[in-house]
Amino acid sequence: MKALDRKLLRDLWTIKTQVVSIALVIACGIGGFLASMSTHESLLLTRGQYYDAARFPHVFAEARRAPDFLAARIADIPGVSAVQTRVVRDVQLDVPGVVQPMTARVIGIPVAAIVDAALPQAMNRLSLKTGRWPAPGAAGEVLVNNRFAEVRKLALGSEIRVLLNGKRERLTIVGTALSPEFIFVTRGGALPDDEWFAVIWMDAGALAAAYNMEGAFNSVALRLADGSRVRDGETAGDATTAAVVAELDRLLEPYGTRGGYGRAEQISHKVLSQEIEQQRVMGTILPAVFLLVAAFILNVVLHRQVNAQRGEIAAFKALGYDDLAIGFHYLKLASVVVAMGILMGIGLGDWLGRTITGLYTEFFRFPTLNYVLSPWVVAAGSLVALLAGFGGTLAAIRGVVALKPAEALRPPAPAEFRPLLLERLGLGRLATPSQRMILRNIERRPGRAAMTVAGIAGSVAIVISGTFWTDAVNHFIDIQFHVAQPAAVYLGFAEPVPESVRFDLSRLPGVRQVETSRTVGARLRAGHRSYRAGVTGLAEGAQLQRIIDVDTGQAAPAPDAVLLTTRVARRLGVGPGDTVTLELMEGRRAQATLRVAGTVHELAGMNAWMRLADLNRIVGDGPVVSTAALVVDRADQDALLTRLKDVPGVATVIVKSTLLDTFRSTTARNLLFYTGVLTIFAAIIAVGVVYNNARIQLAERAWELASLRVLGMTRGEVSVLLLGELAMEILLAIPAGFVAGYYLSLLIVTLTHGEAFEIPLVILPPTYLYAGATVVIAGVVSALIVRNRIDNLDLVSVLKTRE
Amino acid sequence: MSEATTTAPAAAPPIFVARGLTKIYRMGEVDVHALRGVDLDVAAGEFIVLLGPSGSGKSTLLNILGGLDVPTAGEVRFLDHTLTGATEAELTRYRREHVGFVFQFYNLIPSLTTRENVALVTDISEHPMAPEEALEWVGLGERLDHFPSQLSGGEQQRVAIARAIAKRPQVLLCDEPTGALDYETGKLVLDVIARINAELGTTAIVITHNAAIAGMADRVWRFANGRMAGIERNPRKLSASELSW
Known part of the structure; x- marks a missing residue:
């Protein structure tokens, strides 16, 4: 090993804590980037594969009652490659032990064809998750959606009751399944509805018989010949879909259609797409901010690190090393730090990506979730980190190698100070000498102080942008569910009913x-x-x-x-x-x-x-x-819900409190995870900025501080001088970070506005407080580590050496 | 070396008493004997010049007397304080209350003005002079609001002296105070130290390897190889202006 490389290793060892702290900042930047990008890609890929494998339709329509022979005419519409007609009914569902009425969507499937002839379904193919298919001809055997069976703890063989065309029927669950139509299970809202809404698949013949729908259908789905060309399954605006929908509407017109629509308006697809789109936004904005802050810190730290080695660089030059060799040496130092960061970042990103993707399985039911971390994502993140590291190093080296060796060997010209702006304004008497030292140091190098302030402000902003979601979601709930819909129970009728139903309902208990x-x-x-x-x-x-x-x-x-x-x-x-x-x-x-x-x-x-x-x-x-x-009346709510099970015509019963409970228990938990991760990231960034700053300042001012110790200042007093500057910078950074956090959050909510909703930008004082406190704690931790070094300053050497 | 020559005159109480001072540094695998059993007494108000070549142990002695370092063996007392075995906090208090340091490279704080460099010390002292008074003492009463970068080397050293005496220390320890200065400026600085010793009664110990300065002292200690090689008493102290080298 060459002597210069040995020096490299020893230098790295000497500044190992700094190396690790910078590498961690890079790791957070890359980790956040990889996690978000890979989650986005994984969801897209998984959805695409599932849609293809399960033959998810491109166009949908519902009608009141259309004759089966219409299917052939629908299949003749130009561009249509396959047609599936079926009977679908929303019915009241009763599960033993549950007071609140629930809704089930009952869908007819050709059981005999699937089981006996082993014919795959033309589209919307079910994946059997547990149990078996219903036996052909066995009355009352059904499949339910897997998620409902899970949350309701319904084992195979359990009985449920539904009201089929006014007749109470007992059904036996023989299996659970997943369907591409119900990746996100909801009656219609954008909130998860798993506990109160089930999908039941039963024999088509039996369902048709119950509703006198033999030889007829009320739901049709189409696949288009060039459907594979439709990107991401979005078919809202394309001409083929529009033409097919128009023709379909014309054919179904006499049969009471409610209008055809493409995938873009299919509810499960719509919610899933919105989520993927949000993930894409989060996957670009936040990681970009992270990577930028990390790049920035790396740049600053390496710049100062190289500056601190001015004497050694001069010695290399005096010994005959050329600028190229010296530059290369310091680039190697930067590479090691960046490489460590990248490696840790890949590990972190992979873990985080898998965890976030896993959290999505709570909302989105795929048969398998394929996690992918593309090489290009890794390469892009790594490249940004490398460029930032090299940029900072080169900028610093340029300044140092430009010096003549003799010049570089001399210490830098004595620092020049001048009275503070404050003092020039005549307010100087306000500060003690210690305070003036701190203020003048900041004022003498405003650029450096500004960089530190910017770095710390960046971490404050990141905490805010990760934490405000709770405020925003609470505000959203408050407006939508307490102000806009203040009632406790909302009913939906299967068919329009006379206005006088009001009087019947007001006589129900409570x-x-x-x-x-x-x-x-x-x-x-x-x-x-x-x-x-x-x-x-x-x-x-x-x-x-x-x-x-x-x-x-x-x-x-x-x-x-x-x-x-x-x-x-x-x-x-x-x-x-x-x-x-x-x-x-x-x-x-x-x-x-x-x-x-x-x-x-x-x-x-x-x-x-x-x-x-x-x-x-x-x-x-x-x-x-x-x-x-x-x-x-709250006390009578259960009695009311029990009675509602017997009120004919009531298709859906939404109890606001239970809907919100479900929402809170799922969304809140995800938000908490998200907030937690971002807070840890931001704390690491803050420690990275504050600690490295303090270390470099300590190196630069050790002589001055040791002199003061000799003069009789205590360790505490000397620490105040050094850490006071950092404290001032943190103090300045916090309000700046509040402003930056507000605008970063604004950017995020603006970009995540869905088609049908928007997230209000609400940031409450506790969120600001939390962000500020996180950074203050990170600062205190950094200060404590540095304080230990101040305590061990070499007092004797300062008497004999010049700065 | 007789007892009579090593002890101070009986009239003044001793301010420092050291017996058997030994300091061994471990430099890697080698033991360096910086002090090899030094005995000394310093009377209050004395002016002592400590002469010796590099590595003779004179700085180590000054560091121990100043509470910056502790001996490996032996005992040192300052008035009624025992410095050997004192804790770090006790040594800090000792330096803060009793010792004024003057360094070869002044060690001023570049971000503070002349007045503020002195105030830095008076702020943490019990009965200090006003910073202006201390600066008047060293002849810099007119340059109160200058920053170190605006002062010459001699002026900077005089600020350092003002900073050292402003807390009214019992002892002034100067390590090569003229080492970085030219001839004329050096004499000016020595004159200030002599005046402080004479008029304020501050005990002064000055390290130098410039033998010409020895003429200013009450007593001259010669150091070699970690030992006190000789002690001389000047029958008449010279003033700084009388020195030449």
């Missing part, structure tokens, strides 16, 4: 207040743009279902006009005063052109609001409603 409303599926058109949304009619003065504009408060629909969620208005390209055409999907499928009374900035939903009377007049089927909101 019901204190009832409000009814109606939602009708519709296609909204404005010029060449259209959008499928629910038009909701509210009774005048509705208080249990409120329209909340986050900027202006509660809004109310105007007579003979619609009020649109801002996002809907934007999609349609309309504003207040414009008109939209409503093509209603119920009753006699009326059309109406209405004025847009205004737009509402709602946090969630894609709504068109009207007055109930206006909506009913347009639909033309009399004074009917489809939903009801109930205010209930």
Whole structure:
């Protein structure tokens, strides 16, 4: 080994704590980047593979009752490669021991063909997770979705009861399955609904018989010939899908269709896509910030490290080493640090990526989750780290090798100081000499102080951007579930019912207040743009279902006009005063052109609001409603829920508190993990900045500090001088970090706005406090490590050596 | 070496008493004997010049007297304090309360002005002079608000002396105070030290390898090879202006 390489190893050993702290910062940067990118890629890949293997359809439509012979005509639509027709029904579900009524979506499958003829399903192929297929001809044997069986702890052989066409049927669970239609299981909302919503697959013949649907279907799914060309399964805007949907709508028109739609509007796909998109945003913004901060610290630290070796560099030059050899030597030093960081980062990223991907299995049910960490992701992260490391090193070396050897051998010119700005303003008497030393040191090298402040502020910002989610989600829940929907129980009817249902409902146990409303599926058109949304009619003065504009408060629909969620208005390209055409999907499928009374900035939903009377007049089927909101005495809630199981026509019962409980227990846990990881990362960054700064300052000022010790200053007093500067920098960095954290969070929420919701930017004081405290603690830990070195300053040597 | 020559005059109480001072440094695998059994007494108010070549042990002795280092063996007392066996905190307090240091390279704090460099010490002392008074003593009453980078070497050393005396120490320890200075400036600095010794009664111990300075002392200690090689008493102390080298 060459002498220079030995020096390299020994130098590394001497500054090992610094090396490790810098490597850790790089590891966090790369780890965060790899984890987010690999999670994003893994979800995309897994979804793509699953969709292909299970033949997930491209186009969907529901109808009231369409004859089977229509299937052949649908298959003839140009571009369609396969058609699947079936009977699907939402029914009330009763599981022994559960008070709250639940909903099940019962789907007919050709059991005999699957089991006897071993024919794979044309599309939406089920993956049997446990148990077996129902035996052909065995009445009452069903499969349920795997997740429901898990959360409800339903073993194979368990019995459940459903209300099939008004008749209570006992069903036996013989197996659990997964379906590409229900990767995210929900009745319709974006919140996980696993506990209250089940998917049941039963023999198609038996289901058809129960509903007198023999020879007919009410749900159709299509695969398109060039479907594989459709990127990421997004088929909303492409011409083929639009043409197929239009033709499908025409064919189904006489059979009560509610309109066809592409994958983009399929609920499970939609939620999954939003999540993948969010992951992509998190996977680019945050890791970029991390990598930048890491790169920045690496740059600063190496710069100062090289500067501190000025004497040695001069000696190399005097001995005849050329600039290239010296530069290469220090690049090797940087490479070792960066390489350590990269290796740790890959390990960290891989672990974190697997963990986050694993957390997604809580929400998204795939038969297998394939985790991938692409080489290009690793290469990209490593390259950024290397460039940052080399950049910092080269910048520092350039300054030093430019010196003549003799010049470099002399100590740098004595530091020049001047009175503080404060003193020039005549306020000098305010500070003690120690405080002035601290302030003047900062003021003399404002660039360096600014870099330190920026690094620490960066870690404050990272903690905030990771922690504010809890505030934002709580605010979201508050607005959506407490202000906008203050009732305890929300009911959905299978078919519209007379408005007088209000009186029947108010007689049920514990019901204190009832409000009814109606939602009708519709296609909204404005010029060449259209959008499928629910038009909701509210009774005048509705208080249990409120329209909340986050900027202006509660809004109310105007007579003979619609009020649109801002996002809907934007999609349609309309504003207040414009008109939209409503093509209603119920009753006699009326059309109406209405004025847009205004737009509402709602946090969630894609709504068109009207007055109930206006909506009913347009639909033309009399004074009917489809939903009801109930205010209930808490004590009587169980009695009410039990009674609701026997109320005919009630398809869904949503108990707000249980919905929120589920949401909190899943989402909150994920947020906690996420926040925890980011806090640890940020703390490592803060320690990296503060500790390295203190070490380098200590090296630069050891002589001065030791002199003061000789003069009789205690270790504590001397520590204050050195650490006081860092304390000042941390003090400056915290407010700067608050501002940076606010804007970083704003950037993230802006980029993660989904199609149907947005995350409000709410950052509460405790979040700021937490971020500040994290960095202060990181600073104190760094200070304690450095303090140990101050205690061991060599006092004797300073008497004999010059700085 | 007779008892009469090693002890101080009976009239003044001894400020330092050391017996059998030994210091052994372990440098890697080699033991370096910096001090090999030194006995000494210093009377309050004495001016002592410590002469000797490099490596003779004079700096080690000064470090031990100043509470910067502890002997391997032997005992040293300052008035009624025993310095041997004192804790780090006790030594810090000793330096803070009783000792003024003057270094070869001044060791001023570059970020503080003249006045503030002195205030740094007066802030932590019990009965200090005003920084301005200390600077007046060394003839720098007019340069209170200059930074070290704006002062000549001699001026910087005088600030260092002002900083050392501002706390009214009993003893002033100077390690090669003129080592980095030119002839004229060096004499100016020595004159300040002599005046402080004469007018404030501060005991002064000055290390030098410039034999010409010996004329200023009450007594001259000659060091060689870790031992006291000889002690001389000057019948008449010379003033700095009378020195030449």
